[in-house]
Amino acid sequence: MRNPLADKVVNIKPSGIRKFFDVVSEMQDAISLGVGEPDFDTPWHIRDEGIYSLEKGRTFYTSNAGLKDLKIEICNYLNRSQGIDYHYNNEVIVTVGGSEAIDIALRAMIDGGEEVLxxxxxxxxxxxxxxxxxAVPVIIELKAENEFRLMPEELLEAITEKTKILILPFPNNPTGAIMEREDLEKIAKIVIEKDLFVISDEIYAELTYKEKHISIASLPGMKERTILINGFSKAYAMTGWRLGYACGPKEIMEQMIKIHQFAIMCAPTTSQYAAVEALKNGDADVAQMREAYNQRRRYLLHSFKEMGVECFEPFGAFYVFPSIKEFGMTSEEFANRFLQEEKVAVVPGTAFGDCGEGFLRISYAYSLENLKVAIGRLKNFVDKLRKEQGR
Structure with missing residues (x-):
């Protein structure tokens, strides 16, 4: 019988995040710090709007690109938060989460053999x-000594004549790193000089703790070169609603809509009505959740310092990325032993690329109470490892 499977799909590794999540779900008294999902419920006024849309029978398809009212609110939000002007009618697509937006942006822009940084x-x-x-993925290894920012020299070194797109993943999952304006200005200069395009994943844009997020699309000459991707999962605690969006030049959006049309049709209607309410009246909810995350972030950093575990200070998203290199174990070995011996699930850094070796991703999208218990168990584990090594 002929092989029914595509080699390129078979050769893709499954997500390293879900592996530990699946194990911990079967383990009694275990704590998971592995999944990047807010522990907050979607705010009631947002849920109410979704419920009301169902009660009013708004259960039909929307236009392929999304509800007009939602696209207008997305444009309003990006204008007030980033100072970027998008036209709702031809520069915005509502997608099934930010993940779909990443997928269709790449498929719409790439011809076979071109390189994506x-x-x-x-x-x-x-x-x-x-x-x-x-396309051909070209990996740029971010370094802890640079606070996991993308450095201009690293970008220049990776560019070839086949390079077409730079993915800009900031605020970053898993490191929590951010790019400040001066960092982005240096990157934008290279992008323009080398005639590249940017897919800027800004799903954590509302979750920064040092300064307000800056989008590279807001810099001179970059709006026409950037696909800005965002969504509702992280800022509004709406992971299960599966709603995101992409904004960019009309000619690129037209091609992305084609793929979206044939693969998806439209994003969930109920979710779109709820998202209108989120953008109109959700700023206070976001601020409240952001403050809670910041409290947890500070607690974790203080705890790592007390137990002598090295961790740079992240200023975005809701993750910390501590180094476990001192223990002479791989990230996978450390995470497996920690799970089996202390019943706490964290994600090996290698789930996010080979250069994540020697690090762990710990999510603080969990209650402070759970974090305190988990950190207590981590201290026990770290002390045990140091005794094993005669320290």
């Missing part, structure tokens, strides 16, 4: 989606 450690979908788009 992917800074790592970073979100697990970029590299597989690049491969599925018949």
């Amino acid at each position: 992917i800074p790592q450690p970073s979100y697990v979908s970029y590299e597989p989606c690049t491969i599925l788009a018949n």
Whole structure:
């Protein structure tokens, strides 16, 4: 019988995040700090709007690109938060989460053999989606000594005549790193000089703790070169609603809509009505959740310092990325032993690229109470390892 499977799909590794999540779900008294999902419920006024849309029978398809009212609110939000002007009618697509937006942007923009630059450690979908788009992923290894920022010299070194797209994953999952304006200005200069395009994944744009997020699309000459991707999962605690969006030049959006049309049709109608309410009246909810995350972030950093575990200070998203290199174990070995011996699940840094070796991703999208218990168990584990090593 002929092989029914495509080699490029078979050769893609499954997500390293879900592996530990699946194990911990079967383990009694275990704590998971592995999944990047807010522990908050979607705010009631947002849920109410979704419920009301169902009660009013708004259960039909929307236009392929999304509800007009939602697209207008997305444009309003990006104008007030980033100072970027998009036209709702031809520069915005509402997608099934930010993940779909990443996928269809790559497929719409890539011809076979072109190269996509992917800074790592970073979100697990970029590299597989690049491969599925018949492009060549080129990895740029971000370094802890640079606070996991993308440095101009690293970008220049990776560019070839086949390079077409740079994925810009900031605020970053898994490191929590951010790019400040001066960092982005240096990157934008190279992008323009080398005639590249940017896919800027800004799903954590509202979750920064040092300064307000800056989008590279807001810099001079960059709006026409950037696909800005965002969504509702992280800022509004709406992971299960599966809603995101992409904004960019009309000619690129037209091609992305084609793929979206044939693969998806439209994003969930109920979710779109709820998202209108989120953008109109959700700023206070976001601020409240952001403050809670910041409290947890500070607690974790203080705890790592007390136990002598090295961790740079992240200023975005809701993750810390501590180093476990001192223990002479791989990230996978450390995470497996920690799970089996202390019943706490964290994600090996290698789930986000080979250069994540020697690090762990710990999510603080969990209650402070759970974090305190988990950190107590981590201290026990670290003390045990140091005694084993005679320290």
